[in-house]
Amino acid sequence: xxxxxxxxxxxxxxxxxxxxxxxxxxxxxxxxxxxxxxxxxxxxxxxxxxxxxxxxxxxxxxxxxxxxxxxxxxxxxxxxxxxxxxxxxxxxxxxxxxxxxxxxxxxxxxxxxxxxxxxxxxxxxxxxxxxxxxxxxxxxxxxxxxxxxxxxxxxxxxxxxxxxxxxxxxxxxxxxxxxxxxxxxxxxxxxxxxxxxxxxxxxxxxxxxxxxxxxxxxxxxxxxxxxxxxxxxxxxxxxxxxxxxxxxxxxxxxxxxxxxxxxxxxxxxxxxxxxxxxxxxxxxxxxxxxxxxxxxxxxxxxxxxxxxxxxxxxxxxxxxxxxxxxxxxxxxxxxxxxxxxxxxxxxxxxxxxxxxxxxxxxxxxxxxxxxxxxxxxxxxxxxxxxxxxxxxxxxxxxxxxxxxxxxxxxxxxxxxxxxxxxxxxxxxxxxxxxxxxxxxxxxxxxxxx
Numbered sequence: 001x002x003x004x005x006x007x008x009x010x011x012x013x014x015x016x017x018x019x020x021x022x023x024x025x026x027x028x029x030x031x032x033x034x035x036x037x038x039x040x041x042x043x044x045x046x047x048x049x050x051x052x053x054x055x056x057x058x059x060x061x062x063x064x065x066x067x068x069x070x071x072x073x074x075x076x077x078x079x080x081x082x083x084x085x086x087x088x089x090x091x092x093x094x095x096x097x098x099x100x101x102x103x104x105x106x107x108x109x110x111x112x113x114x115x116x117x118x119x120x121x122x123x124x125x126x127x128x129x130x131x132x133x134x135x136x137x138x139x140x141x142x143x144x145x146x147x148x149x150x151x152x153x154x155x156x157x158x159x160x161x162x163x164x165x166x167x168x169x170x171x172x173x174x175x176x177x178x179x180x181x182x183x184x185x186x187x188x189x190x191x192x193x194x195x196x197x198x199x200x201x202x203x204x205x206x207x208x209x210x211x212x213x214x215x216x217x218x219x220x221x222x223x224x225x226x227x228x229x230x231x232x233x234x235x236x237x238x239x240x241x242x243x244x245x246x247x248x249x250x251x252x253x254x255x256x257x258x259x260x261x262x263x264x265x266x267x268x269x270x271x272x273x274x275x276x277x278x279x280x281x282x283x284x285x286x287x288x289x290x291x292x293x294x295x296x297x298x299x300x301x302x303x304x305x306x307x308x309x310x311x312x313x314x315x316x317x318x319x320x321x322x323x324x325x326x327x328x329x330x331x332x333x334x335x336x337x338x339x340x341x342x343x344x345x346x347x348x349x350x351x352x353x354x355x356x357x358x359x360x361x362x363x364x365x366x367x368x369x370x371x372x373x374x375x376x377x378x379x380x381x382x383x384x385x386x387x388x389x390x391x392x393x394x395x396x397x398x399x400x401x402x403x404x405x406x407x408x409x410x411x412x413x414x415x416x417x418x419x420x421x422x423x424x425x426x427x428x429x430x431x432x433x434x435x436x437x438x439x440x441x442x443x444x445x446x447x448x449x
Contacts, residue, residue: 003039007316010035014307014357024353025296028303029056036310052310059305064298067258068174073294074261075165078246080286081268082120085275087235088113088130094231096138096216097223104206104213106142107152108199110135114156115195116236119163119243120268124388128157128399136404145212146408148205151416154396155198155423158388161351162381163191164247165261171297171355172377176363180257181250185442186374187381188247193437194382194427201423238274242267251445297352304356317361324365331369335376335432338362339383346387350395354384378438379431385424389417 010031017027036052063069095109102108110131118127131153139149161168164184173180206213246264249255255263272278311317329337345354359380366376388396397413404413431437 004315004319006035006038007311007314008319010307010311010314011316018353024350024357025299025303028300028307028357032056032303032306032310035314036306039310039314055309056302056306059309060302063301063305066174066301068170068180069298069301071165071180071257071261072167072170072297073290074258074265075167075170076123076293077286077290078165078261078264078268079120079123079126080289081265081272081278081283082117082239082242083123083126083130084282084286085268085272085277087239087271087275088117089134090231090235091116091239092131092134094228094235097228098232100216102203103210103215104202105216106135106139106144107148107202107206107213110139110152111156111195111198111202114153115159115163115192116239116243118157118160119165120239124157124160124396125399127160128153128396129403131157132400132403136400136408140405140408142216143211143214145416147412147416148202148212149416150397150400150404150408150413151418151420152198152202154389154394154400154413154417155385155420156195157396157399158385159191159195161384161388162187162194162378164188164250165257165264166381167297168351168355168381168384169377170257171352172359172380174301175355175360176373176377178373178377181253182374182442182446183377184247184257185251185445186378186438188251189441190378190382190427190431190438193430194385194424197423197427198420201419238271242271300352300356304360307357308360317364320361321364321368325368329369331371332432334365334369335371335379338365338376339379339428342380342383343386343390346384347390351384351387354387355380372435372439374442375431375435375438379428382424382428382431386421389421389424391417 014027014031017031018024033052033056036055037050040051040055092109092113095112096106099105099109099112113135114127114131117130118124136149136153139152140146160166164187166184166187169183169187170180172178173183202213242264245267246260249260249263250257269278269283272282324334342354342358345358362376363373366373388394391397391414394414394417397410397417400413401408401410
């Protein structure tokens with residue numbers, strides 16, 4: 001068997017082993033070391049003289065010495081601290097009252113809360129779970145269709161993948177060698193554009209089919225304007241200022257992502273203390289969850305770097321590139337093909353696995369077709385929204401099912417998510433057709449590339 005054929009077998013084994021549930025990071029390292037030992041083997045050498053062991057240690061040092069990854073644990077700590085600040089209840093309540101005259105006000109308030117909270121945390125499971133506990137019972141009590149209510153929470157909870165400070169964009173930037181600052185600027189408009197499209201869809205449903213999203217009873221929204229302003233000032237304003245200060249410092253060049261993330265983590269701790277919810281137990285849990293998630297991401301990088309090096313050494317990348325170039329694709333058809341593949345990979349795989357394992361295979365082809373890697377990264381972030389929403393592996397649906405009332409079936413949650421998948425696809429098409437939606441802001445702030 002030729003070396004390129006061995007590389008393809010290596011990729012096939014990887015996909016199979018991941019699908020049956022083995023830990024991805026250690027699967028990548030095991031396959032990289034195993035096939036690398038074969039690739040680098042020289043007759044007569046001692047067992048540990050094989051160069052694959054040097055490759056593994058070198059990749060471990062290089063990955064863990066990458067300054068771009070330092071911001072990941074800091075942003076995660078900021079998110080976990082905000083999650084435990086217990087401001088979500090007041091935030092949702094104040095937005096619900098402020099939007100009382102808008103059709104589908106409960107659903108719109110849920111989306112607005114999800115967008116703001118996802119921006120602060122970037123943790124899909126946390127946002128979907130908390131909003132499932134808080135907003136789903138209220139929407140069902142108000143007579144909302146269970147499918148619409150479930151879809152709103154699942155879709156809103158996924159916005160943290162795209163809207164900065166997105167951990168996914170940091171990981172993509174590290175893999176692609178692109179500026180995280182420019183990626184954040186590029187994702188800002190598409191992220192809020194997608195959130196706006198969700199709101200438009202919900203308002204449209206509420207107008208066309210009001211029985212699916214009834215208006216609030218007058219007595220529930222009969223609160224003086226001054227009291228609404230006070231509620232917003234206590235819940236919406238502090239969190240918004242924290243997020244805007246962190247993102248503003250990054251995008252206007254005042255601080256690096258790592259420095260801004262450190263200040264954000266400190267601000268989240270102070271915010272939790274101001275709400276009298278900064279307990280030793282909460283702080284310990286936040287640090288533990290941050291360390292666990294950061295370790296997972298770092299070891300995924302180590303495993304991916306080892307796997308990718310061996311895969312390329314055996315000639316796997318050349319086969320894929322030759323296959324794609326012989327298809328005589330133009331940039332648009334390549335972009336469509338790449339996004340369809342990523343969409344399909346999103347069913348069995350997590351976003352971390354897709355970004356770290358498969359995106360590096362596309363990156364040389366992105367350069368070959370003259371596609372802006374910043375635009376490509378934003379489209380991937382948009383595409384990965386569908387990975388959390390489309391069955392059978394819609395993780396946001398499973399998160400919601402875990403906290404929803406028994407009468408809300410998983411099939412209903414899946415059904416409620418599908419219209420939002422179509423909204424994501426429409427948004428992706430808009431960004432395809434009008435790339436300025438993504439590239440306008442980084443061009444304005446940092447000039448042409």
